[in-house]
Amino acid sequence: MKTRPLILLAGAVTLAAASALVARALMRPAPPVTIVKEVPAASAPAPTLRVLTIDRAVEIGEFITSDNVGWKVLPADSVHGDQLVGTTDADRHRLERDVFGAVARQAMPAGTALRRPLLVKAGEPGFLSTVLPPGKRAVSIPTSVVASNAGLVSAGDRVDVILNLNRADLLPPSTDPNGSFNLLAAQTIVHNVRVLALDSTTEGIAPDMGAEAPSPEDAAKRKTPTTQPVKKHVSATLEVSPEDAERLALAREAGTLQLALRGARETGAATASASSPTRLHDVSSVLKAAPAAPVASYRGATVSYEQPAQRP
Template identity: 55%
Template sequence: MKTRSLILLVGAITLAAATALVARALMRPPPPVTIIKEVEAPAAPNQRVLTSSRTLVPGDFIDGAALSWQELSSDAVRVDHLTAIGESARRQLERELYGATLRRPVAAGVPLTRDALVYAGEPGFLAAVLTPGMRAVSIPTNVVASNAGLVNAGDRVDVILSLNRDALSPPTDTPNSTYAALAAQTIVHDVRVLALNSSTASIAPTANDSSEDQPANGRSGNRANASTRASYESITLEVTPAAAEQLALAREVGALQVALRSVRDHDDAASADPSALAELARSSREVTRIGDTTSIFNGITNHTQRPITVKTYQGAQQGQQIFGDAP
């Protein structure tokens, strides 16, 4: 075969192959177009957070009316927020908070946090419940002076100062004249009991739950100790700064005793006649002396002593000396 013919044949075959490839490429369907669509990430599920239903300040005790649940997105929930899943868990959390108070003010609708709450018996609780401008002062007491342990934190009492007979010096040389100096006076009126010894538990309200519903921390269980009355060595009272100074001085000169007041005293005082209240306040400041209490000592201090005759001997001489004779 001639060289020219061979070249033409190879060229024809190459052209045919190229034509076939081009035709195949033209007949192939175009590749599918990839459409990229932005999909929004699913929103985080909401959580229920415990908030205050009204403005709360230190000294306000948490109760059911002070709490409300609000839904917040999980991104807005902080670690120190109070959350619970399920109705039962939420009710349990409310019972645990019952009776707690605030370390700082919390506005209505603001989520409550663990560090904003303080419970009875914890450091800072007494300072939180103390009325602004008032002072907490402790006075010594015993079984009798504390009404056999029947006074509880939260009660209102009067404080009575009575002079100690053993600490008095006889004002005269007359026998039994010490009794004439005995006196008592109510020096502080209508003050709130904050603590007995170091216990402030009963000043905070407690939830009325059955024993199986009580929280594990035992913060809401004071009824178990209601039947066990203890004697106390000190009582802490909420008083004015001036009354705190009076009590500090009074306990150095006599015995202090608390007198429990009725819970209705405040209601009666609101509706009483102002003149009657003034008369009651005046009479309560009067000093009660031994003669106002009993007449058993009447006349003893002024009783004339019988003269005492003492015989004396000096050698052979005999004489007598009369003591206690009227001048």
């Protein structure tokens, strides 16, 4: 057999096999495409802080209480250094005790974070001017242990002011034998006003937020009876109208002023008019009229003196 036909046959077989393999490869389905998506790593949550915040709108002069504040969670990067931050329950309780009873220096809408410059506490400069309502004035008058009811009048109480006149140059001379008694008079010139301060003490103006539970040592001390010294106040500051302020300014130059404490359950409104004056003859009927001079009766050479009956 010749070699050339064999070579051609082998080449044809090889070409056919190669063609079959290529055709099979072309008919095979493409492998699935795998899509790789990059997922960012989970970041740590941003730090937060609990901040004391106004829950209800507060007007200027309004006291801060548990009814108008609360704790709000804010991002740490939005909290300023003068805001009130409580990290623990003890810190939050301490801050609440510190601000309760303070007064707002300016109006604050709901959601405002409390800051120390926005508050003024009793005893600090500007406290009375912030507490004073519109249309009212604060006037100080001299007082004493007796005039302030032996120190029992406190800031926050409501009082009447009595003017006592006892100077001879306040009334014209009298021909009445008992005319000197007519120089004594008393009159309530201001009614139902609030005591803002005694001396420089304003305790009692702010609402009572409750006291801390006493320690066993303090409780034992309180059970021991002690004698409290009488408080000696030299001035009382009252919340009055502009008209009453003028009346008190003149009255303290004319005589002495006495505070009359009003009961907490008495609801009478303040009045701008003074009451009728009370004089000594209104206190005792003995001084209503001067004693009449004795009448001389002549019976012959005998002279007798008879005292006429006193007029009612």
